[in-house]
Amino acid sequence: MAPRTTVRIGWGSAYADDNLDPAEDLARWGQLDALCFDALAERTLALAHVRRQADPESGYDLRLDEFGRRFLPYAARGLTLVTNMGAANPRAAGQRLKTLARQLGLGNMAIAVVEGDDVLAAVKAMDPLLQETGAPLSALRGRVVSANAYLGADPVVAALAQGARVVVGGRIADPSLGLAVMSHFFGWGPEDWERRGQGIVVGHVLECGSQVTGGNFADPPYRVVPGLDRLGMPWAEVAEDGSAIISKLPEAGGYVTVNTVKAQLVYEIHDPARYYTPDVTADFTAVEVSNVGPNRVSLRGGRGTPPPATLKVLVGVDEGYHGEAEIGFAGPGAYDRARLCQDVLVSRYDRLYRGDCQDMRIDLIGVNATYGPAARPSAVPPEEVRVRMAVATYDREVAERVTREVEWQYFGPAGAGGVRRRVTPRLAMYSTVIDRERVKPRVVWPD
Amino acid sequence: MQVPLREVAFTRSGDKGDTSNIGVVPYRPSDWDWLKEQLTVDRVKHVFDGLVQGRICRYELPGIRALNFVMERALSGGVSRSLNLDAHGKAWGNLLLSVVVEAPDGWEPYWPLVDH
Numbered sequence: 107m108a109p110r111t112t113v114r115i116g117w118g119s120a121y122a123d124d125n126l127d128p129a130e131d132l133a134r135w136g137q138l139d140a141l142c143f144d145a146l147a148e149r150t151l152a153l154a155h156v157r158r159q160a161d162p163e164s165g166y167d168l169r170l171d172e173f174g175r176r177f178l179p180y181a182a183r184g185l186t187l188v189t190n191m192g193a194a195n196p197r198a199a200g201q202r203l204k205t206l207a208r209q210l211g212l213g214n215m216a217i218a219v220v221e222g223d224d225v226l227a228a229v230k231a232m233d234p235l236l237q238e239t240g241a242p243l244s245a246l247r248g249r250v251v252s253a254n255a256y257l258g259a260d261p262v263v264a265a266l267a268q269g270a271r272v273v274v275g276g277r278i279a280d281p282s283l284g285l286a287v288m289s290h291f292f293g294w295g296p297e298d299w300e301r302r303g304q305g306i307v308v309g310h311v312l313e314c315g316s317q318v319t320g321g322n323f324a325d326p327p328y329r330v331v332p333g334l335d336r337l338g339m340p341w342a343e344v345a346e347d348g349s350a351i352i353s354k355l356p357e358a359g360g361y362v363t364v365n366t367v368k369a370q371l372v373y374e375i376h377d378p379a380r381y382y383t384p385d386v387t388a389d390f391t392a393v394e395v396s397n398v399g400p401n402r403v404s405l406r407g408g409r410g411t412p413p414p415a416t417l418k419v420l421v422g423v424d425e426g427y428h429g430e431a432e433i434g435f436a437g438p439g440a441y442d443r444a445r446l447c448q449d450v451l452v453s454r455y456d457r458l459y460r461g462d463c464q465d466m467r468i469d470l471i472g473v474n475a476t477y478g479p480a481a482r483p484s485a486v487p488p489e490e491v492r493v494r495m496a497v498a499t500y501d502r503e504v505a506e507r508v509t510r511e512v513e514w515q516y517f518g519p520a521g522a523g524g525v526r527r528r529v530t531p532r533l534a535m536y537s538t539v540i541d542r543e544r545v546k547p548r549v550v551w552p553d
Numbered sequence: 554m555q556v557p558l559r560e561v562a563f564t565r566s567g568d569k570g571d572t573s574n575i576g577v578v579p580y581r582p583s584d585w586d587w588l589k590e591q592l593t594v595d596r597v598k599h600v601f602d603g604l605v606q607g608r609i610c611r612y613e614l615p616g617i618r619a620l621n622f623v624m625e626r627a628l629s630g631g632v633s634r635s636l637n638l639d640a641h642g643k644a645w646g647n648l649l650l651s652v653v654v655e656a657p658d659g660w661e662p663y664w665p666l667v668d669h
Binding site: 147148149152237238322323325328329365368369370371372373374375376377378379390391392393394395407425428430465466467469471475476477478479480482494496497498532533534535536537 | 636637
């Protein structure tokens with residue numbers, strides 16, 4: 107491959123339910139070399155494992171067919187696609203994409219699968235201590251449904267080097283999707299810690315998609331974002347040294363400014379001097395951003411040192427059910443009637459359900475549902491309040507029954523209305539680590 | 554002069570497991586020096602009293618003039634176990650914007666903020 111001076115990497119998805127329309131605009135108009143799709147949050151993967159346990163051919167991202175139909179034609183014309191949409195079943199995802207490519211008349215497309223993140227058997231055998239509890243995994247009451255190690259860029263780079271047009275994996279770390287593209291096009295070595303560190307910084311800024319183009323940012327009148335109704339996805343023009351310009355399509359809504367880039371830099375980081383990834387320990391402390399044109403922000407200064415000898419593992423545990431229901435009050439005295447309703451529900455919970463539940467809370471939405479004990483008192487009682495009750499229990503019937511208790515408050519204080527209730531699986535995520543030697547990423551080519 | 558933090562800076566909150574982090578970025582980079590003197594761990598602890606159960610650490614990002622507060626046991630077990638309506642703590646940073654800080658004499662709000 108000819109040496110490159112810049113690589114243009116777009117970001118098409120920030121999580122499993124993201125809108126793919128702005129991604130297609132990027133594919134069509136963005137003059138991209140590659141388009142990355144992140145699809146995995148902490149819980150997404152465990153939910154995918156539950157789907158796979160019900161149907162062995164499933165377990166990949168629910169948008170995979172849409173992704174294939176919309177983006178494989180661009181891959182056939184030279185756009186590199188990299189994604190972790192394989193979720194709990196990367197091989198089935200790769201197979202499905204091969205089939206879709208043939209159905210779309212794109213022939214035998216070079217689609218690679220990265221496997222090896224599924225470490226369930228090893229983790230069950232190891233019975234490691236969990237970071238959250240400090241106790242061994244086996245001490246938990248719930249059934250362990252999944253354990254996935256975070257993989258880095260290297261197996262993706264290997265797949266691209268072997269000619270893959272599309273790489274689909276499971277728990278590949280979000281920013282590593284982008285780092286893999288940079289490493290491939292520029293030929294960065296696996297121990298080029300400085301470039302890898304900066305590459306992770308670029309990947310981190312891209313990985314939440316529209317959070318760097320004006321999403322999760324508007325707070326009028328302090329922050330007024332134009333075109334929030336047609337928010338676009340970002341790209342990075344990366345230079346060989348890893349420095350980059352973050353930008354977006356001029357027609358797309360939102361904006362890219364030094365502040366949207368700073369906001370994303372600080373998102374979900376802990377010690378900025380030690381941002382651990384499977385590829386490198388990145389250092390954000392000397393990162394600098396500057397405005398270099400309309401919707402063009404320069405990003406440089408990321409550094410890196412070798413990563414830890416262990417990989418992070420997320421363990422999914424079936425802990426029963428969440429039961430959750432709401433009922434609302436409005437008009438004069440709404441707050442007092444909501445408080446009365448709360449008292450009734452607490453009294454019934456204590457009498458009937460407490461012994462069968464692991465956890466319970468009651469909130470007044472509009473008063474303290476978000477901040478709880480830290481909520482600031484309001485000078486004027488609100489005219490609309492919703493009472494929300496939520497429980498955690500191993501017994502599905504108990505979860506259902508508690509939500510009915512809220513519904514029965516139609517006959518509680520006057521004027522109660524607008525009941526919403528639901529029961530969902532309680533799939534708890536715990537984290538631990540595993541030695542790198544025990545994780546064997548591999549590239550496979552479905553036929 | 555006393556001003557709400559919301560006039561001076563913006564925040565973004567994120568979650569990893571049961572840990573919440575809040576990045577604080579002043580609109581005007583020149584406000585960072587006095588702001589970081591005032592936005593101590595104790596101030597933040599006070600704001601999140603009862604909501605955050607664990608340790609709070611503060612980190613600096615001098616290159617972009619930002620602070621990062623990392624709060625442990627802050628999300629009732631994390632997004633997958635929490636019964637909080639906002640299980641991610643997406644709104645945690647907005648609560649922090651309610652604190653009142655002491656701006657230097659003659660400080661003027663960065664206004665209007667349409668393009669930043």
